[in-house]
Amino acid sequence: KNEVEQSPQNLTAQEGEFITINCSYSVGIxxxxxxxxxxxxxxxxxxxxxxxxKKHGRxxxxxxxxxxxxxxHITASHPRDSAVYICAAPLIIQGAQKLVFGQGTRLxxxx
Amino acid sequence: EADIYQTPRYLVIGTGKKITLECSQTMGHDxxxxxxxxxxxxxxxxxxxxxxxxxEKGDLSSESTVSRIRTEHFPLTLESARPSHTSQYLCASSxxxxxxxxxxxxxxxxx
Numbered sequence: 001k002n003e004v005e006q007s008p009q010n011l012t013a014q015e016g017e018f019i020t021i022n023c024s025y026s027v028g029i030x031x032x033x034x035x036x037x038x039x040x041x042x043x044x045x046x047x048x049x050x051x052x053x054k055k056h057g058r059x060x061x062x063x064x065x066x067x068x069x070x071x072x073h074i075t076a077s078h079p080r081d082s083a084v085y086i087c088a089a090p091l092i093i094q095g096a097q098k099l100v101f102g103q104g105t106r107l108x109x110x111x
Numbered sequence: 112e113a114d115i116y117q118t119p120r121y122l123v124i125g126t127g128k129k130i131t132l133e134c135s136q137t138m139g140h141d142x143x144x145x146x147x148x149x150x151x152x153x154x155x156x157x158x159x160x161x162x163x164x165x166x167e168k169g170d171l172s173s174e175s176t177v178s179r180i181r182t183e184h185f186p187l188t189l190e191s192a193r194p195s196h197t198s199q200y201l202c203a204s205s206x207x208x209x210x211x212x213x214x215x216x217x218x219x220x221x222x
Binding site: 014033040041042043044045048086088090097099100101102104105110 | 142146148153154156167169170178194199201203205210211212213215216218
């Protein structure tokens, strides 16, 4: 079982819909990243959060440390939001700091 | 605005050639990472470095090698490229445990 699990793996929605992507992790972490990867392959860091909620434009990320769960929300979704969204947690594994990635959620927003 | 730069962005090369993928960051981060990502798959750590003259193998076995002679520069080399090396290679850096910056990636195709 992966330390970081995402759901759903694929999500298709119509333009304007409210989108939620979930991320659960099994170990204690200091922070969680939400990343966006477009078809070209480059990764953009959307959020790094260790508690509560962060908002940037139409994107909102929340985290519940006790429940080991985070969500990424997109309001008023648009076709340009189509991308793979990845949550990732920095973990100490065998004494080394490593970023453990979820499987990614492929989001497609249709016009 | 990218503070971590990867070149080339795309590379198509013949089998047996030696290639070097460049990664440079201007943030003075000590920690740098190389990830490999096959199409539609998760990112896997193949190399990391915690500072000058420090390099370690990651979780995924790779025939590539890396060097860290300067803090800002972390090149990845394949001595003899093979079609099995066709993949996307992503470079990242971090300053402390929770802050990561990613490059735009190099999409390598070996024919």
